[in-house]
Amino acid sequence: MSRSLPNIIITGTPGTGKTSHSELLAERTGLRHISVNKVVKDKECHEGWDDEFQSWIVDEDKLLDAIEEDAKQGGCIIDWHACDLFPKSWIDLVVVLRADTATLYDRLKARKYSEAKLQENMDSEIMEVLLQEAKESYDEEIVVELQSVDTDGMESNIERIEQWLDQWKKNNAS
Numbered sequence: 788m789s790r791s792l793p794n795i796i797i798t799g800t801p802g803t804g805k806t807s808h809s810e811l812l813a814e815r816t817g818l819r820h821i822s823v824n825k826v827v828k829d830k831e832c833h834e835g836w837d838d839e840f841q842s843w844i845v846d847e848d849k850l851l852d853a854i855e856e857d858a859k860q861g862g863c864i865i866d867w868h869a870c871d872l873f874p875k876s877w878i879d880l881v882v883v884l885r886a887d888t889a890t891l892y893d894r895l896k897a898r899k900y901s902e903a904k905l906q907e908n909m910d911s912e913i914m915e916v917l918l919q920e921a922k923e924s925y926d927e928e929i930v931v932e933l934q935s936v937d938t939d940g941m942e943s944n945i946e947r948i949e950q951w952l953d954q955w956k957k958n959n960a961s
């Protein structure tokens with residue numbers, strides 16, 4: 788599929804910094820930030836609310852239909868805590884954000900998550916669930932793992948993605 792701009796997934800366990808990175812990257816590059824949580828809610832791509840985990844039960848087919856046009860056009864930053872559902876043909880780069888357990892614990896605790904939700908997310912980060920999902924779903928050379936612990940780190944992550952974007956544009960110039 789040929790696009791004039793690439794699509795980038797920013798994924799990771801909740802609290803690793805997907806929204807913060809996506810917003811800053813969108814501001815710096817002009818790419819469109821697609822907050823999948825927001826799309827699920829606004830376009831009702833779900834089958835109801837899961838009380839135990841305090842999250843929507845996502846209808847993946849509806850979600851893909853909702854973002855397909857944008858993805859085909861290119862230039863999207865897809866921000867979500869899962870990545871395996873997006874077709875490989877849509878995606879040019881997958882950034883998996885990581886945080887150490889102490890940092891992540893503090894961030895999730897500050898959100899007043901239930902003990903079950905907090906534990907589920909901590910386990911997911913420790914077991915590298917998102918990193919494995921990304922590596923199993925996409926070619927390894929497009930999957931990048933970046934640490935998201937402090938603001939300096941976030942700055943250098945964004946610079947790195949900007950450099951990648953410049954290179955992608957050069958490689959794909961017609």
Ligand SMILES: Nc1ncnc2c1ncn2[C@@H]1O[C@H](COP(=O)(O)OP(=O)(O)OP(=O)(O)O)[C@@H](O)[C@H]1O
Binds near residue numbers: 802
């Ligand atoms: N690299 C970082 N440096 C400093 N603070 C950070 C960093 N990454 C995230 N944070 C802080 O951690 C909190 C969670 O970040 P954010 O909302 O971006 O995570 P998220 O991965 O998008 O979470 P969710 O999946 O629940 O939407 C915010 O208060 C944010 O400011």
